[in-house]
Amino acid sequence: MRRLSIISFKKILLNATLLVGALVSSLSQAELTFGIVAPSSGGAAPLGLGMQKGIESYFAEVNAAGGINGHSLKLVAMDDQYQPLQAARHTRQLIEDDLLAAIGNVGTPTATVTIPLHNEYKTLLYGAFTGAGGLRKAPPDRYVINYRASYxxxxxxxxxxxxxxxxxxxxxxxxxxxxxxxxxxxxxxxxxxxxxxxxxxxxxxxxxxxxxxxxxxxxxxxxxxxxxxxxxxxxxxxxxxxxxxxxxxxxxxxxxxxxxxxxxxxxxxxxxxxxxxxxxxxxxVVPPLDADLPAVEAYRQALETHAAGSEPDFISLEGYLAAKLFVEGVKAAGADPDREAIVNGLLGLGSIDIGLEEPLTLGRNDHQASDAVWxxxxxxxxxxxxxxxxxxx
Incomplete structure:
Protein backbone atom coordinates (compact mmCIF):
# COMPACT_ATOMS: atom_id res chain seq x y z
CA MET A 1 0.00 0.00 0.00
CA ARG A 2 2.81 2.37 0.93
CA ARG A 3 4.54 1.71 -2.42
CA LEU A 4 1.29 2.38 -4.32
CA SER A 5 0.77 5.61 -2.37
CA ILE A 6 4.26 6.81 -3.27
CA ILE A 7 3.71 5.94 -6.93
CA SER A 8 0.31 7.67 -6.91
CA PHE A 9 1.83 10.75 -5.28
CA LYS A 10 4.59 10.86 -7.89
CA LYS A 11 2.01 10.64 -10.66
CA ILE A 12 -0.01 13.45 -9.11
CA LEU A 13 3.11 15.55 -8.74
CA LEU A 14 4.13 14.86 -12.34
CA ASN A 15 0.70 15.73 -13.65
CA ALA A 16 0.64 18.92 -11.61
CA THR A 17 4.06 19.88 -12.92
CA LEU A 18 2.94 19.26 -16.50
CA LEU A 19 -0.21 21.28 -15.91
CA VAL A 20 1.69 24.20 -14.43
CA GLY A 21 4.17 24.01 -17.31
CA ALA A 22 1.35 24.04 -19.83
CA LEU A 23 -0.24 27.03 -18.13
CA VAL A 24 3.05 28.92 -18.03
CA SER A 25 3.66 28.07 -21.68
CA SER A 26 0.14 29.19 -22.57
CA LEU A 27 0.60 32.47 -20.75
CA SER A 28 4.01 33.05 -22.30
CA GLN A 29 2.57 32.53 -25.77
CA ALA A 30 -0.43 34.83 -25.23
CA GLU A 31 -1.14 37.06 -28.20
CA LEU A 32 -1.05 40.83 -28.26
CA THR A 33 -3.81 41.70 -30.72
CA PHE A 34 -3.81 44.80 -32.91
CA GLY A 35 -6.07 45.82 -35.78
CA ILE A 36 -5.85 47.47 -39.18
CA VAL A 37 -8.95 49.01 -40.77
CA ALA A 38 -8.06 49.56 -44.41
CA PRO A 39 -9.22 48.73 -47.94
CA SER A 40 -8.46 45.21 -49.12
CA SER A 41 -10.99 45.44 -51.94
CA GLY A 42 -12.04 48.24 -54.25
CA GLY A 43 -9.97 50.90 -55.98
CA ALA A 44 -7.74 51.67 -52.99
CA ALA A 45 -7.01 48.01 -52.17
CA PRO A 46 -3.27 48.18 -53.04
CA LEU A 47 -2.84 50.77 -50.29
CA GLY A 48 -4.46 48.72 -47.54
CA LEU A 49 -2.93 45.44 -48.65
CA GLY A 50 0.49 47.04 -48.88
CA MET A 51 0.34 48.42 -45.35
CA GLN A 52 -0.94 45.10 -44.05
CA LYS A 53 1.86 43.20 -45.77
CA GLY A 54 4.54 45.44 -44.32
CA ILE A 55 3.15 45.25 -40.79
CA GLU A 56 2.61 41.49 -40.90
CA SER A 57 6.12 40.94 -42.28
CA TYR A 58 7.64 42.71 -39.31
CA PHE A 59 5.29 41.04 -36.83
CA ALA A 60 6.29 37.67 -38.31
CA GLU A 61 9.95 38.59 -37.87
CA VAL A 62 9.36 39.47 -34.21
CA ASN A 63 7.31 36.32 -33.57
CA ALA A 64 9.99 34.12 -35.16
CA ALA A 65 12.47 35.59 -32.69
CA GLY A 66 10.26 34.74 -29.69
CA GLY A 67 7.85 37.66 -29.63
CA ILE A 68 7.86 40.41 -27.00
CA ASN A 69 8.32 39.21 -23.44
CA GLY A 70 7.04 35.86 -24.67
CA HIS A 71 3.94 37.37 -26.28
CA SER A 72 3.32 36.88 -29.99
CA LEU A 73 1.92 39.70 -32.12
CA LYS A 74 -1.33 39.31 -34.06
CA LEU A 75 -2.86 41.66 -36.64
CA VAL A 76 -6.60 41.53 -37.33
CA ALA A 77 -7.52 43.10 -40.69
CA MET A 78 -10.91 44.64 -41.48
CA ASP A 79 -11.82 45.77 -45.02
CA ASP A 80 -13.43 49.23 -45.09
CA GLN A 81 -13.21 49.61 -48.90
CA TYR A 82 -12.01 53.20 -48.27
CA GLN A 83 -15.54 54.08 -47.13
CA PRO A 84 -15.91 56.21 -43.97
CA LEU A 85 -19.08 54.52 -42.69
CA GLN A 86 -17.53 51.07 -42.98
CA ALA A 87 -14.35 52.33 -41.34
CA ALA A 88 -16.34 53.64 -38.37
CA ARG A 89 -18.29 50.40 -38.01
CA HIS A 90 -15.17 48.19 -38.15
CA THR A 91 -13.27 50.46 -35.77
CA ARG A 92 -16.05 50.30 -33.19
CA GLN A 93 -16.16 46.51 -33.54
CA LEU A 94 -12.43 46.12 -33.00
CA ILE A 95 -12.45 48.45 -30.00
CA GLU A 96 -15.29 46.48 -28.44
CA ASP A 97 -13.31 43.29 -29.10
CA ASP A 98 -10.55 44.70 -26.86
CA LEU A 99 -7.80 45.18 -29.41
CA LEU A 100 -4.82 46.99 -27.92
CA ALA A 101 -4.37 49.51 -30.75
CA ALA A 102 -5.07 50.15 -34.41
CA ILE A 103 -2.00 50.33 -36.65
CA GLY A 104 -1.62 51.30 -40.29
CA ASN A 105 -5.20 52.37 -41.08
CA VAL A 106 -5.50 53.92 -44.54
CA GLY A 107 -7.00 57.23 -45.63
CA THR A 108 -7.99 60.73 -44.60
CA PRO A 109 -11.80 60.53 -44.94
CA THR A 110 -11.78 57.27 -42.99
CA ALA A 111 -9.53 58.72 -40.29
CA THR A 112 -11.81 61.74 -39.99
CA VAL A 113 -14.71 59.57 -38.79
CA THR A 114 -12.68 57.12 -36.68
CA ILE A 115 -10.47 59.52 -34.70
CA PRO A 116 -13.43 60.53 -32.47
CA LEU A 117 -13.95 56.84 -31.66
CA HIS A 118 -10.29 56.33 -30.76
CA ASN A 119 -10.38 59.38 -28.52
CA GLU A 120 -13.70 58.44 -26.92
CA TYR A 121 -12.64 54.88 -26.12
CA LYS A 122 -9.01 55.79 -25.35
CA THR A 123 -7.64 53.37 -27.93
CA LEU A 124 -4.60 54.27 -29.99
CA LEU A 125 -4.64 54.98 -33.73
CA TYR A 126 -1.00 54.60 -34.75
CA GLY A 127 0.86 54.94 -38.03
CA ALA A 128 -2.10 55.75 -40.26
CA PHE A 129 -1.34 55.91 -43.98
CA THR A 130 -2.28 59.57 -44.37
CA GLY A 131 -0.50 62.87 -44.00
CA ALA A 132 -3.59 64.93 -43.21
CA GLY A 133 -3.52 67.71 -40.67
CA GLY A 134 -6.54 66.28 -38.84
CA LEU A 135 -4.20 63.68 -37.35
CA ARG A 136 -1.64 66.34 -36.43
CA LYS A 137 -3.41 68.76 -34.13
CA ALA A 138 -1.67 71.15 -31.77
CA PRO A 139 -1.72 70.11 -29.03
CA PRO A 140 -1.90 66.53 -30.35
CA ASP A 141 -4.65 64.05 -29.58
CA ARG A 142 -3.26 61.60 -27.02
CA TYR A 143 -4.60 58.60 -28.93
CA VAL A 144 -3.32 59.57 -32.39
CA ILE A 145 0.37 58.93 -33.10
CA ASN A 146 1.85 59.18 -36.60
CA TYR A 147 4.87 57.61 -38.23
CA ARG A 148 5.03 59.48 -41.53
CA ALA A 149 5.61 63.05 -42.67
CA SER A 150 2.54 65.19 -43.36
CA TYR A 151 0.98 66.23 -46.67
CA VAL A 285 7.82 59.39 -46.87
CA VAL A 286 10.16 56.39 -46.67
CA PRO A 287 13.66 55.93 -48.16
CA PRO A 288 14.33 54.57 -51.66
CA LEU A 289 13.69 50.84 -51.95
CA ASP A 290 17.34 50.14 -52.74
CA ALA A 291 18.72 52.34 -49.96
CA ASP A 292 21.81 51.00 -48.21
CA LEU A 293 20.23 51.27 -44.77
CA PRO A 294 19.94 48.50 -42.15
CA ALA A 295 16.16 48.89 -41.79
CA VAL A 296 15.56 48.82 -45.55
CA GLU A 297 17.83 45.81 -46.00
CA ALA A 298 15.95 44.05 -43.16
CA TYR A 299 12.66 44.91 -44.88
CA ARG A 300 13.77 43.32 -48.15
CA GLN A 301 14.85 40.20 -46.27
CA ALA A 302 11.58 40.07 -44.33
CA LEU A 303 9.60 40.11 -47.58
CA GLU A 304 11.65 37.21 -48.92
CA THR A 305 11.14 35.23 -45.72
CA HIS A 306 7.57 36.04 -44.72
CA ALA A 307 5.87 37.30 -47.92
CA ALA A 308 7.27 35.03 -50.60
CA GLY A 309 6.87 36.35 -54.12
CA SER A 310 6.30 39.95 -53.03
CA GLU A 311 8.28 42.74 -54.65
CA PRO A 312 9.44 45.68 -52.52
CA ASP A 313 7.29 48.81 -52.75
CA PHE A 314 7.00 52.05 -50.85
CA ILE A 315 3.69 51.18 -49.15
CA SER A 316 4.75 47.89 -47.59
CA LEU A 317 8.07 49.51 -46.62
CA GLU A 318 6.11 52.18 -44.75
CA GLY A 319 4.05 49.50 -43.02
CA TYR A 320 7.23 47.62 -42.06
CA LEU A 321 9.02 50.70 -40.68
CA ALA A 322 5.92 51.92 -38.85
CA ALA A 323 5.56 48.46 -37.26
CA LYS A 324 9.24 48.42 -36.33
CA LEU A 325 8.92 51.67 -34.39
CA PHE A 326 5.59 50.54 -32.92
CA VAL A 327 7.16 47.39 -31.51
CA GLU A 328 9.75 49.52 -29.71
CA GLY A 329 6.87 51.27 -28.01
CA VAL A 330 5.23 47.94 -27.11
CA LYS A 331 8.51 46.74 -25.60
CA ALA A 332 8.70 49.92 -23.54
CA ALA A 333 5.13 49.33 -22.33
CA GLY A 334 6.21 46.55 -19.96
CA ALA A 335 5.70 42.82 -19.54
CA ASP A 336 1.90 42.82 -19.83
CA PRO A 337 0.98 45.93 -21.82
CA ASP A 338 -2.49 47.46 -21.97
CA ARG A 339 -3.82 50.29 -24.12
CA GLU A 340 -2.53 53.11 -21.95
CA ALA A 341 0.85 51.48 -21.40
CA ILE A 342 1.43 51.23 -25.16
CA VAL A 343 0.62 54.92 -25.66
CA ASN A 344 2.99 55.79 -22.81
CA GLY A 345 5.63 53.46 -24.22
CA LEU A 346 5.58 55.14 -27.63
CA LEU A 347 5.50 58.69 -26.31
CA GLY A 348 8.35 57.85 -23.96
CA LEU A 349 10.69 56.69 -26.73
CA GLY A 350 12.19 60.12 -27.32
CA SER A 351 14.83 59.93 -30.05
CA ILE A 352 15.45 56.47 -31.51
CA ASP A 353 17.17 55.03 -34.60
CA ILE A 354 15.39 51.96 -35.99
CA GLY A 355 18.01 51.39 -38.67
CA LEU A 356 17.49 54.46 -40.84
CA GLU A 357 20.71 56.09 -39.58
CA GLU A 358 18.61 59.13 -38.70
CA PRO A 359 16.69 59.34 -35.42
CA LEU A 360 12.92 59.22 -35.24
CA THR A 361 11.39 61.23 -32.41
CA LEU A 362 8.24 60.84 -30.35
CA GLY A 363 7.22 62.65 -27.19
CA ARG A 364 4.29 64.06 -25.26
CA ASN A 365 4.03 67.07 -27.58
CA ASP A 366 5.47 65.39 -30.69
CA HIS A 367 3.19 62.71 -32.12
CA GLN A 368 4.87 62.43 -35.54
CA ALA A 369 8.00 60.30 -35.65
CA SER A 370 9.37 61.22 -39.08
CA ASP A 371 9.57 64.50 -40.98
CA ALA A 372 11.53 63.10 -43.93
CA VAL A 373 10.37 63.43 -47.56
CA TRP A 374 12.10 61.95 -50.62
Whole structure:
Protein backbone atom coordinates (compact mmCIF):
# COMPACT_ATOMS: atom_id res chain seq x y z
CA MET A 1 0.00 0.00 0.00
CA ARG A 2 2.81 2.37 0.93
CA ARG A 3 4.54 1.71 -2.42
CA LEU A 4 1.29 2.38 -4.32
CA SER A 5 0.77 5.61 -2.37
CA ILE A 6 4.26 6.81 -3.27
CA ILE A 7 3.71 5.94 -6.93
CA SER A 8 0.31 7.67 -6.91
CA PHE A 9 1.83 10.75 -5.28
CA LYS A 10 4.59 10.86 -7.89
CA LYS A 11 2.01 10.64 -10.66
CA ILE A 12 -0.01 13.45 -9.11
CA LEU A 13 3.11 15.55 -8.74
CA LEU A 14 4.13 14.86 -12.34
CA ASN A 15 0.70 15.73 -13.65
CA ALA A 16 0.64 18.92 -11.61
CA THR A 17 4.06 19.88 -12.92
CA LEU A 18 2.94 19.26 -16.50
CA LEU A 19 -0.21 21.28 -15.91
CA VAL A 20 1.69 24.20 -14.43
CA GLY A 21 4.17 24.01 -17.31
CA ALA A 22 1.35 24.04 -19.83
CA LEU A 23 -0.24 27.03 -18.13
CA VAL A 24 3.05 28.92 -18.03
CA SER A 25 3.66 28.07 -21.68
CA SER A 26 0.14 29.19 -22.57
CA LEU A 27 0.60 32.47 -20.75
CA SER A 28 4.01 33.05 -22.30
CA GLN A 29 2.57 32.53 -25.77
CA ALA A 30 -0.43 34.83 -25.23
CA GLU A 31 -1.14 37.06 -28.20
CA LEU A 32 -1.05 40.83 -28.26
CA THR A 33 -3.81 41.70 -30.72
CA PHE A 34 -3.81 44.80 -32.91
CA GLY A 35 -6.07 45.82 -35.78
CA ILE A 36 -5.85 47.47 -39.18
CA VAL A 37 -8.95 49.01 -40.77
CA ALA A 38 -8.06 49.56 -44.41
CA PRO A 39 -9.22 48.73 -47.94
CA SER A 40 -8.46 45.21 -49.12
CA SER A 41 -10.99 45.44 -51.94
CA GLY A 42 -12.04 48.24 -54.25
CA GLY A 43 -9.97 50.90 -55.98
CA ALA A 44 -7.74 51.67 -52.99
CA ALA A 45 -7.01 48.01 -52.17
CA PRO A 46 -3.27 48.18 -53.04
CA LEU A 47 -2.84 50.77 -50.29
CA GLY A 48 -4.46 48.72 -47.54
CA LEU A 49 -2.93 45.44 -48.65
CA GLY A 50 0.49 47.04 -48.88
CA MET A 51 0.34 48.42 -45.35
CA GLN A 52 -0.94 45.10 -44.05
CA LYS A 53 1.86 43.20 -45.77
CA GLY A 54 4.54 45.44 -44.32
CA ILE A 55 3.15 45.25 -40.79
CA GLU A 56 2.61 41.49 -40.90
CA SER A 57 6.12 40.94 -42.28
CA TYR A 58 7.64 42.71 -39.31
CA PHE A 59 5.29 41.04 -36.83
CA ALA A 60 6.29 37.67 -38.31
CA GLU A 61 9.95 38.59 -37.87
CA VAL A 62 9.36 39.47 -34.21
CA ASN A 63 7.31 36.32 -33.57
CA ALA A 64 9.99 34.12 -35.16
CA ALA A 65 12.47 35.59 -32.69
CA GLY A 66 10.26 34.74 -29.69
CA GLY A 67 7.85 37.66 -29.63
CA ILE A 68 7.86 40.41 -27.00
CA ASN A 69 8.32 39.21 -23.44
CA GLY A 70 7.04 35.86 -24.67
CA HIS A 71 3.94 37.37 -26.28
CA SER A 72 3.32 36.88 -29.99
CA LEU A 73 1.92 39.70 -32.12
CA LYS A 74 -1.33 39.31 -34.06
CA LEU A 75 -2.86 41.66 -36.64
CA VAL A 76 -6.60 41.53 -37.33
CA ALA A 77 -7.52 43.10 -40.69
CA MET A 78 -10.91 44.64 -41.48
CA ASP A 79 -11.82 45.77 -45.02
CA ASP A 80 -13.43 49.23 -45.09
CA GLN A 81 -13.21 49.61 -48.90
CA TYR A 82 -12.01 53.20 -48.27
CA GLN A 83 -15.54 54.08 -47.13
CA PRO A 84 -15.91 56.21 -43.97
CA LEU A 85 -19.08 54.52 -42.69
CA GLN A 86 -17.53 51.07 -42.98
CA ALA A 87 -14.35 52.33 -41.34
CA ALA A 88 -16.34 53.64 -38.37
CA ARG A 89 -18.29 50.40 -38.01
CA HIS A 90 -15.17 48.19 -38.15
CA THR A 91 -13.27 50.46 -35.77
CA ARG A 92 -16.05 50.30 -33.19
CA GLN A 93 -16.16 46.51 -33.54
CA LEU A 94 -12.43 46.12 -33.00
CA ILE A 95 -12.45 48.45 -30.00
CA GLU A 96 -15.29 46.48 -28.44
CA ASP A 97 -13.31 43.29 -29.10
CA ASP A 98 -10.55 44.70 -26.86
CA LEU A 99 -7.80 45.18 -29.41
CA LEU A 100 -4.82 46.99 -27.92
CA ALA A 101 -4.37 49.51 -30.75
CA ALA A 102 -5.07 50.15 -34.41
CA ILE A 103 -2.00 50.33 -36.65
CA GLY A 104 -1.62 51.30 -40.29
CA ASN A 105 -5.20 52.37 -41.08
CA VAL A 106 -5.50 53.92 -44.54
CA GLY A 107 -7.00 57.23 -45.63
CA THR A 108 -7.99 60.73 -44.60
CA PRO A 109 -11.80 60.53 -44.94
CA THR A 110 -11.78 57.27 -42.99
CA ALA A 111 -9.53 58.72 -40.29
CA THR A 112 -11.81 61.74 -39.99
CA VAL A 113 -14.71 59.57 -38.79
CA THR A 114 -12.68 57.12 -36.68
CA ILE A 115 -10.47 59.52 -34.70
CA PRO A 116 -13.43 60.53 -32.47
CA LEU A 117 -13.95 56.84 -31.66
CA HIS A 118 -10.29 56.33 -30.76
CA ASN A 119 -10.38 59.38 -28.52
CA GLU A 120 -13.70 58.44 -26.92
CA TYR A 121 -12.64 54.88 -26.12
CA LYS A 122 -9.01 55.79 -25.35
CA THR A 123 -7.64 53.37 -27.93
CA LEU A 124 -4.60 54.27 -29.99
CA LEU A 125 -4.64 54.98 -33.73
CA TYR A 126 -1.00 54.60 -34.75
CA GLY A 127 0.86 54.94 -38.03
CA ALA A 128 -2.10 55.75 -40.26
CA PHE A 129 -1.34 55.91 -43.98
CA THR A 130 -2.28 59.57 -44.37
CA GLY A 131 -0.50 62.87 -44.00
CA ALA A 132 -3.59 64.93 -43.21
CA GLY A 133 -3.52 67.71 -40.67
CA GLY A 134 -6.54 66.28 -38.84
CA LEU A 135 -4.20 63.68 -37.35
CA ARG A 136 -1.64 66.34 -36.43
CA LYS A 137 -3.41 68.76 -34.13
CA ALA A 138 -1.67 71.15 -31.77
CA PRO A 139 -1.72 70.11 -29.03
CA PRO A 140 -1.90 66.53 -30.35
CA ASP A 141 -4.65 64.05 -29.58
CA ARG A 142 -3.26 61.60 -27.02
CA TYR A 143 -4.60 58.60 -28.93
CA VAL A 144 -3.32 59.57 -32.39
CA ILE A 145 0.37 58.93 -33.10
CA ASN A 146 1.85 59.18 -36.60
CA TYR A 147 4.87 57.61 -38.23
CA ARG A 148 5.03 59.48 -41.53
CA ALA A 149 5.61 63.05 -42.67
CA SER A 150 2.54 65.19 -43.36
CA TYR A 151 0.98 66.23 -46.67
CA UNK A 152 2.01 69.76 -45.74
CA UNK A 153 5.63 68.57 -45.77
CA UNK A 154 5.19 66.55 -48.97
CA UNK A 155 3.59 69.38 -50.91
CA UNK A 156 6.09 71.89 -49.50
CA UNK A 157 8.84 69.70 -50.95
CA UNK A 158 7.03 69.77 -54.31
CA UNK A 159 6.60 73.55 -54.31
CA UNK A 160 10.18 74.18 -53.21
CA UNK A 161 11.42 71.83 -55.94
CA UNK A 162 9.27 73.34 -58.68
CA UNK A 163 10.43 76.84 -57.87
CA UNK A 164 14.02 75.63 -57.84
CA UNK A 165 13.43 74.09 -61.27
CA UNK A 166 12.35 77.50 -62.60
CA UNK A 167 8.57 77.08 -62.66
CA UNK A 168 6.63 80.17 -61.56
CA UNK A 169 3.89 79.93 -58.90
CA UNK A 170 1.23 81.00 -61.41
CA UNK A 171 2.25 78.07 -63.65
CA UNK A 172 1.15 75.51 -61.01
CA UNK A 173 -2.32 73.90 -61.07
CA UNK A 174 -4.08 71.29 -58.91
CA UNK A 175 -6.17 68.18 -59.46
CA UNK A 176 -7.54 66.79 -56.20
CA UNK A 177 -10.04 64.39 -54.70
CA UNK A 178 -13.11 66.32 -53.55
CA UNK A 179 -12.93 65.51 -49.84
CA UNK A 180 -10.74 65.97 -46.77
CA UNK A 181 -7.86 64.10 -48.43
CA UNK A 182 -7.82 66.41 -51.43
CA UNK A 183 -8.26 69.44 -49.18
CA UNK A 184 -5.27 68.40 -47.05
CA UNK A 185 -2.95 68.19 -50.05
CA UNK A 186 -4.25 71.37 -51.67
CA UNK A 187 -4.04 73.38 -48.45
CA UNK A 188 -0.51 72.16 -47.84
CA UNK A 189 0.65 73.25 -51.29
CA UNK A 190 -1.04 76.65 -51.11
CA UNK A 191 0.49 77.28 -47.69
CA UNK A 192 3.89 76.49 -49.18
CA UNK A 193 3.25 78.92 -52.04
CA UNK A 194 2.17 81.59 -49.57
CA UNK A 195 5.38 81.07 -47.62
CA UNK A 196 7.25 82.01 -50.81
CA UNK A 197 5.29 85.25 -51.04
CA UNK A 198 2.71 84.19 -53.63
CA UNK A 199 -0.67 85.64 -52.70
CA UNK A 200 -2.94 85.05 -55.70
CA UNK A 201 -3.89 81.47 -54.82
CA UNK A 202 -7.44 81.88 -56.16
CA UNK A 203 -6.07 82.41 -59.67
CA UNK A 204 -4.55 78.91 -59.80
CA UNK A 205 -6.58 76.30 -61.68
CA UNK A 206 -8.02 73.62 -59.37
CA UNK A 207 -9.88 70.66 -60.86
CA UNK A 208 -11.61 68.13 -58.61
CA UNK A 209 -13.21 64.68 -58.80
CA UNK A 210 -15.45 62.59 -56.55
CA UNK A 211 -13.90 59.93 -54.30
CA UNK A 212 -14.62 56.40 -55.47
CA UNK A 213 -15.03 57.45 -59.10
CA UNK A 214 -12.73 57.99 -62.06
CA UNK A 215 -14.72 60.92 -63.44
CA UNK A 216 -11.77 63.15 -64.17
CA UNK A 217 -13.02 64.97 -67.27
CA UNK A 218 -14.69 67.99 -65.67
CA UNK A 219 -11.64 68.69 -63.52
CA UNK A 220 -9.33 68.26 -66.50
CA UNK A 221 -11.46 70.61 -68.62
CA UNK A 222 -11.26 73.30 -65.95
CA UNK A 223 -7.46 73.06 -65.90
CA UNK A 224 -7.19 73.12 -69.70
CA UNK A 225 -9.24 76.34 -69.74
CA UNK A 226 -6.91 78.11 -67.30
CA UNK A 227 -5.67 81.50 -68.51
CA UNK A 228 -2.09 80.42 -67.77
CA UNK A 229 -1.10 77.03 -69.22
CA UNK A 230 0.20 75.00 -66.27
CA UNK A 231 3.76 73.71 -66.43
CA UNK A 232 3.17 71.59 -63.30
CA UNK A 233 0.05 69.96 -61.86
CA UNK A 234 -0.02 68.74 -58.27
CA UNK A 235 -2.32 65.71 -57.99
CA UNK A 236 -3.89 64.54 -54.73
CA UNK A 237 -5.58 61.25 -55.59
CA UNK A 238 -5.44 57.49 -55.46
CA UNK A 239 -3.70 55.78 -58.36
CA UNK A 240 -6.72 55.05 -60.60
CA UNK A 241 -8.07 58.57 -61.13
CA UNK A 242 -4.50 59.93 -61.11
CA UNK A 243 -3.52 57.58 -63.95
CA UNK A 244 -6.60 58.48 -66.00
CA UNK A 245 -5.98 62.17 -65.48
CA UNK A 246 -2.27 62.00 -66.42
CA UNK A 247 -2.96 59.83 -69.45
CA UNK A 248 -5.54 62.25 -70.85
CA UNK A 249 -3.82 65.47 -69.79
CA UNK A 250 -0.60 64.46 -71.54
CA UNK A 251 -2.43 64.76 -74.88
CA UNK A 252 -2.94 68.52 -74.46
CA UNK A 253 -0.10 69.22 -72.02
CA UNK A 254 2.83 67.13 -73.25
CA UNK A 255 5.47 69.30 -71.54
CA UNK A 256 3.72 69.58 -68.17
CA UNK A 257 5.07 67.93 -65.01
CA UNK A 258 2.67 65.75 -63.01
CA UNK A 259 3.33 65.44 -59.28
CA UNK A 260 1.65 63.10 -56.78
CA UNK A 261 1.72 62.71 -53.00
CA UNK A 262 2.75 59.36 -51.56
CA UNK A 263 -0.83 58.22 -50.95
CA UNK A 264 -1.26 57.71 -54.70
CA UNK A 265 0.43 54.30 -54.46
CA UNK A 266 3.63 54.58 -56.49
CA UNK A 267 3.86 51.08 -57.90
CA UNK A 268 0.14 50.89 -58.68
CA UNK A 269 0.39 54.20 -60.55
CA UNK A 270 3.40 52.97 -62.51
CA UNK A 271 1.60 49.73 -63.37
CA UNK A 272 -1.48 51.64 -64.56
CA UNK A 273 0.42 54.13 -66.72
CA UNK A 274 3.11 51.88 -68.14
CA UNK A 275 5.35 53.88 -70.50
CA UNK A 276 3.25 56.99 -69.91
CA UNK A 277 4.56 57.07 -66.34
CA UNK A 278 7.91 58.36 -67.59
CA UNK A 279 8.74 61.65 -65.86
CA UNK A 280 5.92 61.46 -63.30
CA UNK A 281 7.01 62.71 -59.87
CA UNK A 282 5.92 61.19 -56.55
CA UNK A 283 6.95 62.33 -53.09
CA UNK A 284 7.77 59.50 -50.67
CA VAL A 285 7.82 59.39 -46.87
CA VAL A 286 10.16 56.39 -46.67
CA PRO A 287 13.66 55.93 -48.16
CA PRO A 288 14.33 54.57 -51.66
CA LEU A 289 13.69 50.84 -51.95
CA ASP A 290 17.34 50.14 -52.74
CA ALA A 291 18.72 52.34 -49.96
CA ASP A 292 21.81 51.00 -48.21
CA LEU A 293 20.23 51.27 -44.77
CA PRO A 294 19.94 48.50 -42.15
CA ALA A 295 16.16 48.89 -41.79
CA VAL A 296 15.56 48.82 -45.55
CA GLU A 297 17.83 45.81 -46.00
CA ALA A 298 15.95 44.05 -43.16
CA TYR A 299 12.66 44.91 -44.88
CA ARG A 300 13.77 43.32 -48.15
CA GLN A 301 14.85 40.20 -46.27
CA ALA A 302 11.58 40.07 -44.33
CA LEU A 303 9.60 40.11 -47.58
CA GLU A 304 11.65 37.21 -48.92
CA THR A 305 11.14 35.23 -45.72
CA HIS A 306 7.57 36.04 -44.72
CA ALA A 307 5.87 37.30 -47.92
CA ALA A 308 7.27 35.03 -50.60
CA GLY A 309 6.87 36.35 -54.12
CA SER A 310 6.30 39.95 -53.03
CA GLU A 311 8.28 42.74 -54.65
CA PRO A 312 9.44 45.68 -52.52
CA ASP A 313 7.29 48.81 -52.75
CA PHE A 314 7.00 52.05 -50.85
CA ILE A 315 3.69 51.18 -49.15
CA SER A 316 4.75 47.89 -47.59
CA LEU A 317 8.07 49.51 -46.62
CA GLU A 318 6.11 52.18 -44.75
CA GLY A 319 4.05 49.50 -43.02
CA TYR A 320 7.23 47.62 -42.06
CA LEU A 321 9.02 50.70 -40.68
CA ALA A 322 5.92 51.92 -38.85
CA ALA A 323 5.56 48.46 -37.26
CA LYS A 324 9.24 48.42 -36.33
CA LEU A 325 8.92 51.67 -34.39
CA PHE A 326 5.59 50.54 -32.92
CA VAL A 327 7.16 47.39 -31.51
CA GLU A 328 9.75 49.52 -29.71
CA GLY A 329 6.87 51.27 -28.01
CA VAL A 330 5.23 47.94 -27.11
CA LYS A 331 8.51 46.74 -25.60
CA ALA A 332 8.70 49.92 -23.54
CA ALA A 333 5.13 49.33 -22.33
CA GLY A 334 6.21 46.55 -19.96
CA ALA A 335 5.70 42.82 -19.54
CA ASP A 336 1.90 42.82 -19.83
CA PRO A 337 0.98 45.93 -21.82
CA ASP A 338 -2.49 47.46 -21.97
CA ARG A 339 -3.82 50.29 -24.12
CA GLU A 340 -2.53 53.11 -21.95
CA ALA A 341 0.85 51.48 -21.40
CA ILE A 342 1.43 51.23 -25.16
CA VAL A 343 0.62 54.92 -25.66
CA ASN A 344 2.99 55.79 -22.81
CA GLY A 345 5.63 53.46 -24.22
CA LEU A 346 5.58 55.14 -27.63
CA LEU A 347 5.50 58.69 -26.31
CA GLY A 348 8.35 57.85 -23.96
CA LEU A 349 10.69 56.69 -26.73
CA GLY A 350 12.19 60.12 -27.32
CA SER A 351 14.83 59.93 -30.05
CA ILE A 352 15.45 56.47 -31.51
CA ASP A 353 17.17 55.03 -34.60
CA ILE A 354 15.39 51.96 -35.99
CA GLY A 355 18.01 51.39 -38.67
CA LEU A 356 17.49 54.46 -40.84
CA GLU A 357 20.71 56.09 -39.58
CA GLU A 358 18.61 59.13 -38.70
CA PRO A 359 16.69 59.34 -35.42
CA LEU A 360 12.92 59.22 -35.24
CA THR A 361 11.39 61.23 -32.41
CA LEU A 362 8.24 60.84 -30.35
CA GLY A 363 7.22 62.65 -27.19
CA ARG A 364 4.29 64.06 -25.26
CA ASN A 365 4.03 67.07 -27.58
CA ASP A 366 5.47 65.39 -30.69
CA HIS A 367 3.19 62.71 -32.12
CA GLN A 368 4.87 62.43 -35.54
CA ALA A 369 8.00 60.30 -35.65
CA SER A 370 9.37 61.22 -39.08
CA ASP A 371 9.57 64.50 -40.98
CA ALA A 372 11.53 63.10 -43.93
CA VAL A 373 10.37 63.43 -47.56
CA TRP A 374 12.10 61.95 -50.62
CA UNK A 375 11.06 63.27 -54.05
CA UNK A 376 11.21 60.58 -56.75
CA UNK A 377 10.72 60.60 -60.51
CA UNK A 378 9.85 57.60 -62.67
CA UNK A 379 12.69 56.99 -65.11
CA UNK A 380 12.79 53.90 -67.31
CA UNK A 381 10.32 52.15 -65.01
CA UNK A 382 12.32 52.91 -61.86
CA UNK A 383 11.93 55.42 -59.05
CA UNK A 384 14.92 57.75 -59.01
CA UNK A 385 15.56 60.74 -56.75
CA UNK A 386 14.64 64.04 -58.39
CA UNK A 387 17.37 66.57 -59.17
CA UNK A 388 15.20 69.66 -59.26
CA UNK A 389 17.85 72.09 -60.51
CA UNK A 390 18.40 70.06 -63.67
CA UNK A 391 14.83 68.78 -64.07
CA UNK A 392 13.83 71.00 -67.01
CA UNK A 393 15.77 71.66 -70.23
Missing amino acids: LQETAAMVDGLLEAGILPEEIAFFTQNDSFGDAGYNGATQALASHGFGNIAALAHGRFTRGTRNIHQGLALILQAPVTPRAIIIVSTYGPAADFIREAQVDLPDTLFLNVSFVGSQALLDELGEQAEGVIITQ STIITNGRFELVEWASLLP
